[in-house]
Amino acid sequence: MTQPDDWSFRTHDRAEAVDAWSRMLSATHLSWSVTELDPDRQVGFGASVRRRHLADLILVDCTCDPNAGVRASREVAGTDGEYLVMLMTLRGREIVQQGGRQAALEPGSVVVWDSATPATFLVREPLIKRSLLVPKAALAEVGARGELMTGSVLDAGAPAVTLLSGYLEALSTTIDRLPLGALPAARNATIELLAAALQEPVRVPxxxxxxxxxxxxxxxxxxxxxxxxxxxxxxxxxxxxxxxxxxxxxxxxxxxxxxxxxxxxxxxxxxxxxxxxxxxxxxxxxxxxxxxxxxxxxxxxxxxxxxxxxxxxx
Structure with a gap:
């Protein structure tokens, strides 16, 4: 069985919140810098993150109050390796910008962003989200064909996306109890489903x-x-x-x-x-x-x- 990594905090000190949230985001979602917190909130700022490893994949469940952040050239350069990150909004609303595209996410939305390209986010209300971090090299194992739709909002109603979302929900509730020998199979199933969800239809004889x-x-x-x-x-x-x-x-x-x-x-x-x-x-x-x-x-x-x-x- 695997052990999850858990972080959480709440504070009324604005500087402390920016520093703590920047460090927590960078430790769990690759490197980010927090640029803004909601100035009108009277309950302070709080966030919690649970991170689980599935071999080279990382599954992250996150809850946070309104805030904004940037992943600029400095953060991109400081990241080891390149990743695709699939972000699923479970509750709340968020705006993600990358590569000239802006995605307005609401409950049920799914977007994929690329760790090699600068990006920004804006959380407008208390948010619950799930992220899957996948090394780009891992997708080569399943022979991903065609143009991967990175930086785009996926059709949450598409069969492959629906199947992946349901699978990740089940995985999130069971991964901590999976025996060690079952982890490779769960990891490989995740990669196969992600490749199917990302794949643009192509015409092949x-x-x-x-x-x-x-x-x-x-x-x-x-x-x-x-x-x-x-x-x-x-x-x-x-x-x-x-x-x-x-x-x-x-x-x-x-x-x-x-x-x-x-x-x-x-x-x-x-x-x-x-x-x-x-x-x-x-x-x-x-x-x-x-x-x-x-x-x-x-x-x-x-x-x-x-x-x-x-x-x-x-």
Missing amino acids: QTTVATRAAAEAHIMRHLREQRLSAAGVARAIGVSVRSLHRAFEDSGESVASFIRLRRLARARDDLAAGLTVGQVARRWHYTDPTHISRSFKRHFGVSPSDLTPPVASG
Whole structure:
């Protein structure tokens, strides 16, 4: 099971509130600077945040009083890695601006913002919101295709968005009780649903879609096989190698990169489940622990040892 990180405070001291809220936001939602608090409130300013980790994903539930903030070039430059953040308004109203777009959010609204671009927010009334922070590299694991709709308000009534919202609600109430072995599956389901919610519809020939789907299914069934290759996949699903490559290239991805990223993702899941780096390297056909360490550092920005759960002391 995982342990949540909880923060909360309330104060009538304006300077103290700005400092405390800036630090809390930066610790839980990437780096932000608070620029304004509601000057007319007689009850002071208060906020509470609960943050939970799901491997490399972060789920944050937040409650706060009216305020405003900015994520300027300095805050962007001070952030390690790049993230997509899906923000769901559960109660209250908020305005988010990024990349020349302004989103007026109300209960049920969903917006996606990009950590690499400056942004501002304005909370007009007491707010309850949920944020999902996802490293951009993680979306490559599911072969996200087309133009991701970052900086835009998503259609909260769209089936994929509705499904993701419901899933995150259930995840928020159960994640603290999930056994360690279930976390990789929950994490991967979150990524799959997010990619579906973000995806703009694109027109792709049905034959290409069918080829890609058959190839992905075959690859995932045989991912442990060391000699898995494009030629073998094409032969197994009854298409030419050229047709197979075309099905993947239409999404900006190669067969080899698809296989490599899925093996890296499975290796990460095995590490999170408690396998050693050496065991994972052998299972997923890395020549040695140094090889897998280089691959992890290049894709995830961390070493395999950083993902190994701590050994409980007795």
